[in-house]
Amino acid sequence: xxxxxxxxxxxxxxxxxxxxxxxxxxxxxxxxxxxxxxxxxxxxxxxxxxxxxxxxxxxxxxxxxxxxxxxxxxxxxxxxxxxxxxxxxxxxxxxxxxxxxxxxxxxxxxxxxxxxxxxxxxxxxxxxxxxxxxxxxxxxxxxxxxxxxxxxxxxxxxxxxxxxxxxxxxxxxxxxxxxxxxxxxxxxxxxxxxxxxxxxxxxxxxxxxxxxxxxxxxxxxxxxxxxxxxxxxxxxxxxxxxxxxxxxxxxxxxxxxxxxxxxxxxxxxxxxxxxxxxxxxxxxxxxxxxxxxxxxxxxxxxxxxxxxxxxxxxxxxxxxxxxxxxxxxxxxxxxxxxxxxxxxxxxxxxxxxxxxxxxxxxxxxxxxxxxxxxxxxxxxxxxxxxxxxxxxxxxxxxxxxxxxxxxxxxxxxxxxxxxxxxxxxxxxxxxxxxxxxxxxxxxxxxxxxxxxxx
Amino acid sequence: xxxxxxxxxxxxxxxxxxxxxxxxxxxxxxxxxxxxxxxxxxxxxxxxxxxxxxxxxxxxxx
Numbered sequence: 001x002x003x004x005x006x007x008x009x010x011x012x013x014x015x016x017x018x019x020x021x022x023x024x025x026x027x028x029x030x031x032x033x034x035x036x037x038x039x040x041x042x043x044x045x046x047x048x049x050x051x052x053x054x055x056x057x058x059x060x061x062x063x064x065x066x067x068x069x070x071x072x073x074x075x076x077x078x079x080x081x082x083x084x085x086x087x088x089x090x091x092x093x094x095x096x097x098x099x100x101x102x103x104x105x106x107x108x109x110x111x112x113x114x115x116x117x118x119x120x121x122x123x124x125x126x127x128x129x130x131x132x133x134x135x136x137x138x139x140x141x142x143x144x145x146x147x148x149x150x151x152x153x154x155x156x157x158x159x160x161x162x163x164x165x166x167x168x169x170x171x172x173x174x175x176x177x178x179x180x181x182x183x184x185x186x187x188x189x190x191x192x193x194x195x196x197x198x199x200x201x202x203x204x205x206x207x208x209x210x211x212x213x214x215x216x217x218x219x220x221x222x223x224x225x226x227x228x229x230x231x232x233x234x235x236x237x238x239x240x241x242x243x244x245x246x247x248x249x250x251x252x253x254x255x256x257x258x259x260x261x262x263x264x265x266x267x268x269x270x271x272x273x274x275x276x277x278x279x280x281x282x283x284x285x286x287x288x289x290x291x292x293x294x295x296x297x298x299x300x301x302x303x304x305x306x307x308x309x310x311x312x313x314x315x316x317x318x319x320x321x322x323x324x325x326x327x328x329x330x331x332x333x334x335x336x337x338x339x340x341x342x343x344x345x346x347x348x349x350x351x352x353x354x355x356x357x358x359x360x361x362x363x364x365x366x367x368x369x370x371x372x373x374x375x376x377x378x379x380x381x382x383x384x385x386x387x388x389x390x391x392x393x394x395x396x397x398x399x400x401x402x403x404x405x406x407x408x409x410x411x412x413x414x415x416x417x418x419x420x421x422x423x424x425x426x427x428x429x430x431x432x433x434x435x436x437x438x439x440x441x442x443x444x445x446x447x448x449x450x451x452x453x454x
Numbered sequence: 455x456x457x458x459x460x461x462x463x464x465x466x467x468x469x470x471x472x473x474x475x476x477x478x479x480x481x482x483x484x485x486x487x488x489x490x491x492x493x494x495x496x497x498x499x500x501x502x503x504x505x506x507x508x509x510x511x512x513x514x515x516x
Contacts, residue, residue: 060513064512112484115483115484115485116483116484118485119466119480119481119482119483119484119485120468120471120480120485121480121482121483121485122482286472286473290469290509348505348508348509349505349508349509350469350509351508351509351510351511351513352511353511355467355511357465357511357512358465358512359465361465361466361467361511365466365467365468366468366485442482442483443482443483
């Protein structure tokens with residue numbers, strides 16, 4: 001057979017797949033049912049051609065085949081020229097996307113340096129700080145009866161906490177917050193891109209400044225761990241570290257915001273389920289969290305490059321080909337999830353792929369779950385009758401990168417404030433971080449944060 | 455029944471310990487799971503352990 005015939009046979013399951021179009025968002029369940037049902041691994045002609053894996057079993061087998069898959073983004077063309085985890089790769093990128101765009105052993109060394117900051121035991125220490133930040137966000141709005149759950153809560157808490165864990169001053173959160181969210185939801189051809197790019201520049205400037213300061217005068221946090229890390233026998237250079245810090249910030253901000261907003265919106269539309277979740281939270285909160293993760297899959301997928309000719313899940317791949325692993329579509333596979341397009345807060349056996357799979361499993365998954373649960377339960381406690389305003393809700397136009405929301409306004413019966421406002425609380429949390437050295441790894445500091453009575 | 459977590463497959467998703475904390479303990483540093491009951495799983499925990507096995511995204515528990 002000629003190579004053209006072989007390719008025709010290899011690529012006989014073809015499907016025009018473009019996840020960056022608004023149509024994909026609007027037709028997500030239809031497209032997903034077609035791909036999962038008829039061609040769980042398909043060839044798409046979009047973006048210079050790539051594979052798309054949508055079936056649960058196929059995504060599972062691919063994601064776990066580390067010997068044949070590469071995450072490498074070879075921005076300086078020093079290795080094989082692979083393009084990392086975005087399809088298409090962003091134009092003109094000069095910075096690798098942290099260890100998510102690396103392969104072992106470097107990838108493993110970075111994770112080993114950061115695990116003691118992000119393990120369940122490490123994350124639990126931060127719960128009292130998160131509760132204070134959430135309380136302050138709600139107190140800012142509780143007397144007015146109006147809140148935007150994205151702008152006033154779900155954007156704020158993950159951002160402030162991520163900076164605290166990095167060792168960056170908490171009050172800088174606004175430099176980072178809008179820059180991160182806007183760069184995800186703003187289409188590349190938007191006139192607003194000028195402002196977005198200015199925000200990104202300001203963020204990278206601050207990041208670079210923090211890196212230099214912490215190098216000169218060490219203070220606890222993940223940036224300090226990165227500076228000290230031994231990455232395959234070398235100390236990493238600043239450009240590489242900026243990519244890693246940007247990964248932690250990008251991963252820590254927009255995803256948890258997206259999950260929280262979607263869950264709050266769904267619960268507003270299903271008040272009986274909201275009441276059930278609130279009253280039965282001891283038994284339902286964990287499963288409901290996993291179900292919202294499955295259903296809304298904030299990070300909908302990841303690209304990979306095939307690093308050697310291989311056959312995986314019955315499909316023949318050639319070295320250099322690109323593959324899109326769709327966590328979002330595999331999370332709707334009826335072979336694994338009964339009634340996949342329904343939210344079932346008590347779902348069991350929920351093997352969702354929302355944090356990815358294999359050696360690149362989201363390193364912040366424990367943080368995401370904790371912050372989500374504390375935000376959600378605080379809203380259920382203090383604004384139990386909240387009603388989202390569908391006319392004011394703004395979803396991201398496309399779901400190619402993050403399935404997020406820009407705004408989610410709501411009204412509720414006003415209640416009394418219980419403490420100080422956000423700025424004062426952030427200043428107090430900064431003092432507690434400094435005094436108690438909260439950003440140390442769990443190997444150094446095991447105790448939970450202590451919040452003095454205000 | 456007996457239960458074992460394959461340390462080569464476990465990636466620290468933590469669902470097992472959420473579902474059956476009596477049986478699965480997470481490492482303090484990397485959050486990876488081990489089964490703390492060597493012998494037979496007590497009858498009252500079997501259903502939870504089966505749910506944990508079904509829920510593991512990496513299928514690392516047997």
